Amino acid sequence: xxxxxxxxxxxxxxxxxxxxxxxxxxxxxxxxxxxxxxxPAPRPGFKAPAFSLTTLTGEEVSLDAYHGxxxxxxxxxxxxxxCETEMPAxxxxxxxxxxxxxVVILAVNSTVQDDPAAVAQFIARKGLQFAIPLDSDGRVxxxxxxxxxxxxxxxxxxxxxxxxxxxxxLTTAMIQSRxxxxxxxxx
Amino acid sequence: xxxxxQIGPLALQAPGLLLILGVWFGLTTAERYAARLKSASNxxxxxxxxxxxxxxxxxxxxxxxxxxxxxxxxxxxxxxxTPTMLNGEAGLTAGVLVALISAxxxxxxxxxxxxxxxxxxxxxxxAWHLANFASGNAFGAPTRLPWAVDLWGEQRHPVQLYEMxxxxxxxxxxxxxxxxxxxxxxxxxxxxxxxxxxxxxFELFRGDSTTLIWNLxxxxxxxxxxxxxxxxxxxxxxxxxxxxxxxxxxx
Numbered sequence: 001x002x003x004x005x006x007x008x009x010x011x012x013x014x015x016x017x018x019x020x021x022x023x024x025x026x027x028x029x030x031x032x033x034x035x036x037x038x039x040p041a042p043r044p045g046f047k048a049p050a051f052s053l054t055t056l057t058g059e060e061v062s063l064d065a066y067h068g069x070x071x072x073x074x075x076x077x078x079x080x081x082x083c084e085t086e087m088p089a090x091x092x093x094x095x096x097x098x099x100x101x102x103v104v105i106l107a108v109n110s111t112v113q114d115d116p117a118a119v120a121q122f123i124a125r126k127g128l129q130f131a132i133p134l135d136s137d138g139r140v141x142x143x144x145x146x147x148x149x150x151x152x153x154x155x156x157x158x159x160x161x162x163x164x165x166x167x168x169x170l171t172t173a174m175i176q177s178r179x180x181x182x183x184x185x186x187x
Numbered sequence: 188x189x190x191x192x193q194i195g196p197l198a199l200q201a202p203g204l205l206l207i208l209g210v211w212f213g214l215t216t217a218e219r220y221a222a223r224l225k226s227a228s229n230x231x232x233x234x235x236x237x238x239x240x241x242x243x244x245x246x247x248x249x250x251x252x253x254x255x256x257x258x259x260x261x262x263x264x265x266x267x268x269t270p271t272m273l274n275g276e277a278g279l280t281a282g283v284l285v286a287l288i289s290a291x292x293x294x295x296x297x298x299x300x301x302x303x304x305x306x307x308x309x310x311x312x313x314a315w316h317l318a319n320f321a322s323g324n325a326f327g328a329p330t331r332l333p334w335a336v337d338l339w340g341e342q343r344h345p346v347q348l349y350e351m352x353x354x355x356x357x358x359x360x361x362x363x364x365x366x367x368x369x370x371x372x373x374x375x376x377x378x379x380x381x382x383x384x385x386x387x388x389f390e391l392f393r394g395d396s397t398t399l400i401w402n403l404x405x406x407x408x409x410x411x412x413x414x415x416x417x418x419x420x421x422x423x424x425x426x427x428x429x430x431x432x433x434x435x436x437x438x
Contacts, residue, residue: 009421009425010422013422016414017415017418020411020414021411023407024408024411027391029402039340043339045395046340148200165269170269171267173254173257173260173267174272177253180254
């Protein structure tokens with residue numbers, strides 16, 4: 001066989017390329033429609049899993065309510081050093097984007113592994129003005145398959161996750177550039 | 188999927204770790220086989236590291252230029268350790284350009300250098316596919332097969348493992364054997380052809396394909412083109428190096 005290939009290289013090349021073309025045609029015919037954008041999953045290209053949580057003041061925050069806006073979803077705790085370091089960057093981004101009313105920052109506290117009293121102190125100490133919903137039963141932390149803190153999800157206007165950053169600390173420039181990128185896309 | 192390796196209080200990102208290991212194993216293997224492929228190992232080691240460094244710097248600078256108003260307001264972000272503020276295409280271009288310029292200045296022979304790099308790349312791509320399996324990237328299409336993996340809300344083909352198996356096969360085929368002379372350029376073009384054909388084959392099982400007209404997968408079309416060029420080049424190298432036909436004894 002190898003000797004035949006060696007002697008008839010051009011014929012071998014043409015055979016390989018012809019068979020490849022047949023395979024490409026068959027693949028196109030059996031193409032499986034992608035479920036990305038419709039299937040909820042915590043990864044880029046998939047629909048952000050829906051959730052509804054309450055803040056310390058009892059205000060209800062639902063992800064669905066922000067459809068049509070860019071959402072920056074940060075999952076954090078008070079005892080996580082990187083979470084604390086990056087919070088001022090989120091506050092800066094909030095101040096930069098707030099007048100536009102097109103970018104929403106949701107800093108979901110993974111309260112299942114934290115303490116609401118510590119969260120209240122943290123918010124006051126850092127002067128945070130954006131929404132901080134409490135994930136008291138850990139449902140959102142589990143839904144978003146958070147394996148390291150902090151984890152940040154950048155969600156576009158259609159509710160599709162476009163980027164995930166595991167770990168931190170994020171900088172103001174990073175948050176603003178990612179949000180600007182999503183804002184520039186068609187609503 | 189195993190994106191994070193928790194070692195005590197330390198949370199390591201498994202995909203990143205696998206990629207670093209892949210670069211190291213790839214370079215070590217390339218170094219080991221450099222002499223048999225008629226190239227020197229040290230310049231190739233330096234070439235890859237220089238290319239990687241230039242790639243990272245180029246990717247960050249291009250990202251900063253893209254979002255210049257943000258970076259002008261916060262210039263220290265330019266040296267931030269966040270690995271996501273990178274422009275991939277610009278990084279690749281910068282890395283390849285700097286490597287090419289460096290190879291040219293050091294007068295490295297083209298084909299033996301590319302052959303040695305191909306051996307390293309064949310090893311690196313084993314780690315690449317495993318890193319994709321760890322992160323859940325380059326995921327498979329939904330299936331009901333018994334070996335399907337539960338990923339992103341559905342049972343899917345573990346296509347990263349199929350591709351990893353193909354990469355192992357390609358690496359085994361490409362590693363130079365003792366006493367088997369290989370024409371310069373053949374190892375590199377063989378790697379291109381085999382990798383392209385593997386991508387062409389496994390694209391059916393991927394769930395993240397992009398399609399063009401008539402449902403044709405763009406990755407398959409590029410792979411077909413790459414395989415065609417590589418097979419044609421192999422043919423040319425073999426033709427150029429064929430021993431001349433001896434004259435008939437009667438003439």
